[in-house]
Amino acid sequence: MESSSTSTIISLLVILLSFSLASSDSFQDNFYKCLNSQISVPLSNCFYTPNNPSFTPLLNSSAQNLRCLLPSVPKPELIFTPLTESDVQSAVICSKQLNIQLKVRSGGHDYEGLSYISETGTPFVVVDLSKLRSVSVDIEGNNAWVEAGATVGELYYRIAEKSKIHGYPAGLCSSLGIGGHITGGAYGSMMRKYGLGADNVLDARIIDANGNILDRESMGEDLFWAIRGGGGGSFGIILAWKVKLVPVPETVTVFTVTKTLEQGATKILYKWQQVADKLDEDLFIRVITQTGDGAKKGVRTVSNSYNALFLGGVDRLLQIMAESFPELGLQRKDCVEMSWLESVLYIAGYPSSVPPEILLQGKSTFKNYFKAKSDFVKEPIPESGLEGIWKRFLEEDTPLMIWNPYGGMMSKISESDIPFPHRNGTLFKIQYVTIWGDADKASPGRHVEWIRKLYNYMSTYVSKFPREAYVNYRDLDLGMNKYGSTDFVQASVWGSKYFKNNFNRLVRIKTKVDPDNFFRHEQSIPTLPKEGKQRRRRGRRSHHQG
Ligand SMILES: Cc1cc2nc3c(=O)[nH]c(=O)nc-3n(C[C@H](O)[C@H](O)[C@H](O)COP(=O)(O)OP(=O)(O)OC[C@H]3O[C@@H](n4cnc5c(N)ncnc54)[C@H](O)[C@@H]3O)c2cc1C
Ligand SMILES: *[C@@H]1O[C@H](CO)[C@@H](O)[C@H](O)[C@H]1NC(C)=O
Ligand SMILES: *[C@@H]1O[C@H](CO)[C@@H](O)[C@H](O)[C@H]1NC(C)=O
Secondary structure: OHHHHHHHHHHHHHHHHHHHOOOHHHHHHHHHHHHHHHOOOOHHHOEEOOOOOOHHHHHHHOOOEHHHHOOOOOOOOEEEOOOOHHHHHHHHHHHHHOOOEEEEEOOOOOOOOOOOOOOOOOOEEEEEHHHOOOEEEEOOOOEEEEEOOOEHHHHHHHHHHHOOOEEOOOOOOOOOEHHHHHHOOOOOOOHHHHOOOHHHEEEEEEEOOOOOEEOHHHHHHHHHHHHOOOOOOOOOEEEEEEEEOEEOOOOEEEEEEEEEHHHOHHHHHHHHHHHOOOOOOOEEEEEEEEEEEOOOOOOEEEEEEEEEEEOOOHHHHHHHHHHHOHHHOOOHHHEEEEOHHHHHHHHHOOOOOOOHHHHHHOOOOOOEEEEEEEEEEOOOOOHHHHHHHHHHHOOOOOEEEEEEEOOOHHHHOOOOOOOOOOOOOOOEEEEEEEEEOHHHOOOOHHHHHHHHHHHHHHHHHOOOOOOOOOOOOOOHHHOOOEOOEOOHHHHHHHHHHHHOOHHHHHHHHHHHHOOOOOOOOOOOOOOOOOHHHHHHHHHHHHHHHO
16 A cells, blocks of 8 residues: 555656656657667667758658648657667657657658647657558569558559559559558549458558557457558557459550530539449549639639549440440540559559659659548439539639549448448548648638538538548548547547447447557547546545545
8 A cells, every 4th residue: 555655656756757858858868868778770860850950851751731831830849760660669669658649650641631740739759651661562472561651652563563463452642651541441443343452451560559569460350450441540550561462454444534514514423423333343433523714715614524444445444334324425535545553653643654663752743732521422412412512613713522433342341341431322432622822821711611611511412420521531620639638429529420330349449459548649549438547536536635
């Protein structure tokens, strides 16, 4: 009794002491000392404080949303770029010891910058995995091990380098970090045929809250379930994914056909909504909506671009389109046959003159200031509803919307197979984006208001109870954890949108594997309140009173 209360007082003192030392310089010194005692390489290669000239270029390097880099946005106390798995372990151990929030970044594409900024304004460190990016492809075994810092483009390139008839069904944008991307699902142009990236994961190496390295066998099926779609930054640090390869034909076909309002865009899009999820599984046609000059110069119009990948040759594609979607008027001259890897570049938006080696740069090409939101649609939106969208689009500077068809394999996988729940019954997903330039960087309010109003307008036409959203399109408008504490009821608001009924299982697993809530961020999975902790608190209070 006596000695346990003494040790409580001592540990309280230690905590108080470490809080008062947390003012930035000494914190960095302490972190440095802690790491130094743990790792063998010189820290000068991987330890960056804000007064290091390389700090800002490194912070900027993979940050995709320029909105999150403004001077007004809180910056990390330091960035650590581990060179080995055990360096990552040391970072976990030292962050825990010094009681500082750790954020992990793989590809930096988070929509709200959650991997490198903090909305809560509390000190944090960034563990940037960009130097852990090896990819090893085993064609005979039909799999690949990919380290978290590699991009999907690097993975696609390394697969195609070894085989023209293997692929992997993940994201369309080639600079996505495989580490964060798969944690939220990872959809791409082969999702109707093979499902998500997360549906095609065989194993993973992660570091848990105790600093242990686990694989599928040692983490167990609960945690292995949670990390495949439960969102990044809640359960541990993914070091590498082992993914399953899928067959692709030697020749695939792509096309992009654009229809403006004057060309009957509304009626064609109405028809697309009825067929896109029912088409042959080899065919994926997404719709990209933008504004621009119409037939008359200076008069803006809305255009819908039908951007497609077909896992087969042009003859069969034309047959399918004539039967299922003749309204688009697809012609042979619109179609280009190519290899699967070339289609990756095409869908990512590169001109055909660009060689595939660009995928190895691992750099993003599409950085800007933006705000985005998402919805899932279960019934076709009537033409009158579409017209309301066009009206709003014509009122914004650079609006963008992408409609992604579901159906096929997406409908065959059950809602609870992995945490990603948006399956059978979903016709398509909408992503809304508004982009602005340097001129508006200090006051983006008008654009953010615009997208929120559009989102309100859409409520009639999209999924309800809950209104579903894609966790990989993080949206802090849906709610946010407070610093250091998470609240189950509050988190259920966005949790049910991202995960539907899987949210409760995610919370149970989180509580089991990370009861102290070490891995946390603005929208991390909460832990359940600890019974023991409440009892201890009560005990302490009565001690004080006595
Ligand atoms: C231009 C663009 C295009 C996109 N296209 C697609 C698409 O085609 N398909 C699609 O599904 N999504 C797409 N996304 C969304 C994308 O999947 C998510 O932003 C994803 O989280 C990015 O992963 P990242 O590693 O690049 O991001 P990061 O910003 O590094 O991380 C995202 C989140 O995961 C956490 N995290 C990062 N690394 C790890 C790790 N190793 N272990 C645990 N947690 C980690 C971070 O802390 C953060 O919370 C796109 C995003 C952008 C900006
Ligand atoms: C980092 O990005 C910000 C925002 O775009 C920019 O203002 C700044 O100049 C960049 N700094 C460096 C060193 O790249
Ligand atoms: C998908 O849902 C429809 C309608 O609710 C149902 O008829 C069909 O059997 C479901 N398909 C699968 C694969 O579960």
